[in-house]
Amino acid sequence: MSDERPQSSDQEGLDRQVSRRTLLVSGATGAAALAGLSASGAAARGFASRALDSVSADSVTLASYEENAGIPALAADTKLFTKKYGIDVKTHTFAHGPFQEQINSYLQGHPDDVFTWFAGYRMQFFAAKGLATPIDDVWKVIAPQYAPAFKAAATGLDGHQYLVPTKNYPWAVHYRKSLWKEKGYTAPKTWAQFIALAKKMQADGLTPIALTDKDGWPPMGWFDIINMRMNGYQFHVRLMAGKLSWDTPQVKAVFNKWAELFPYYSEGILGLTWQDGAAQLENKQTGMFFLGSFLTGAMKPANAKDVDLFPFPIINPKWGQDSIDAPIDGNMLSKKPKNIDAAKKLVAFLGSAPALNAYLKINSGNLGTNKHTNTSAYTPLQRKGARLIASTKHIAQYMDRDTRPDFASTVMIPSLQSFISNPGSVDSLVKSIQKQKVAIFGS
């Protein structure tokens, strides 16, 4: 859920309509569960499947969670694909959040040949369950186009490749250049400077830092980055993989450090969506917003041009700024694609430079993962983000992509929300997380 696409306010109505429709579906299922119908994973299956479309030999189906500008951007890509190969692409666009929620039953039902998905544990989980087709042969051809880190992120636990990456974006602290120039702020390098800057902003009548958590996922980015700054990337990986305990001094230290920032956060964190945060940044009522660069998609283009970023400040000099969350999106093949050759062509094509160039021209909140992406067309913010990712040693995928989906959604979202409403009760919080972690990971 870290991956909500940019949304402009006039798109919101449409967005809500979509989510209402899916809501009715879940509502029906919820009511069914009340009647004791909870065994109905199969019920959701029917809604998500799109098996009824006819598939001919020269066509391939694609399930997409693109939103807003991503939809025409992807359409431009599929048009190019059809032109190049003479193969028709039938794209089914799903609402972003519900697509993720229904992915289990979707992939077990009658999935499309190709579907958009996320790299990291989230991909590996479904690959290990046999719900995706390995595409090692595709990678033999495309491997030279990617940095090794991307191949690693596309590789399942069994050593086979399952995903072709398309785009990613950095999580960094975003600010408005004009506001900072006017007030004479400079990007902090260390935690102490970060706090000092926040104090200064508060004195200037600003909300120093925006944090929003109605969506449930944004604080995961805060936990990730403070954890990686204090304990390092490997600690993050092992903690997310369930190999480390949560009720340790290291984890408590992360929460306690984080708690120092609460005097500087937005009012009403738990009632705000990330778009509200973007609006606070846009209106110059907040000085900094730590989020994925896609946040500019929710702003007016003129204001988006005024946004700059800096990497999260150093906490422990031992680690410096050597890690960052930069989630990778990509495409995968479902279990039994009806048209496997065309599907393989399509995943390879969607990750190719021409496709990414066409895509990023329309949806510019992201970066192309392909080496040959035309970076000269990037906005200054994109260029800075690309440099930041290229110069950072360790790239993490984000909490909800690096750990088990059930742990992220049923344990961490409520736990982080309870931390935000009560930052003082770290001891009992980590104990509770640890108990649930043991129940889910089994150790």
Place this chain on the structure above:
Amino acid sequence: MAADIATGVRADGARRRRGRAVRLSNGDRVAMAFMVGIPVLVTGALIWFPTFASIGLSFTNWDGIGGLHTIHWDGTTNYRQIATIYPPFWPAFRHNLYWLAALAFIGTPLGMFLAYQLDKRIRFSRFYQSIFYIPVVIAPAIIGLISELILSPQQGLVSSLFADPRHGHVIDWLGNPQKALGAVLILACWRHASYVMIIYLAGLKALDPSLREAAAIDGASGTRTYFKVVLPALKPINIVLVVITVIEALRAFDIVYIINRGRNGLELLSVLITANIIGEASRIGYGSAIAVVLLTISLVPIIIFVWNSFQEEA
């Protein structure tokens, strides 16, 4: 003699039964088989099978992927974990009870009161009726959206009118876990009251006016007439209202789900079931166990109701 009578009766009864059986044509039998068979199949497939499957699954650990062999028997682990280490469970349990209390003590009485007032044939009665009934016509999901427009801290009406969101000062009812439930219960009562109103109004209209006239002639006051004459005469409607109130409270889902997915102070048992089963999480056994808890709670009012109605028939 007594034996004769007894056999006589028995013979008579047997003859009558046989006689009735003979009168059934083949067509009748087919029709009967369909009339009994189809509902049995439907309830079996849609209610009993899932119910027992849920109960069975609640003792297992399953991620919902793969065939039945991937289901692991887990004993009562799910129940134990839900009760001990799952932080949202007890709040959800409490919130369902609060929901019931709010509907029972505010929503339903308010609806009855509105109906009673509208029944007095005041001017513009139909107009009021339509206004009060609108919340029922609006889908609960839309009520969730409306609540956003009114209560969103950054863009909502309340915050804009009474605070200063442009400068970071907001009124945040939905985000504050202590206030969110109250705000949502107001919405739920608003909707529920109008539902109750229309049902109760129908009952009041069907009531024989002479009852009230008689009470008035006997010198009873309005309140006294209501409590001593109208209320008892409407007993069947009252029972329906009780049942509706309980059902609405237990199946509450839509409003909280659209506001924040039922998290952060808006936990309900129904959303916990959904969060565990439908989402990417797919903790089928865990969610089923919560569903069984909800089923057990639902059984209490259902049993009382069924028991009551059978008693009346006897």
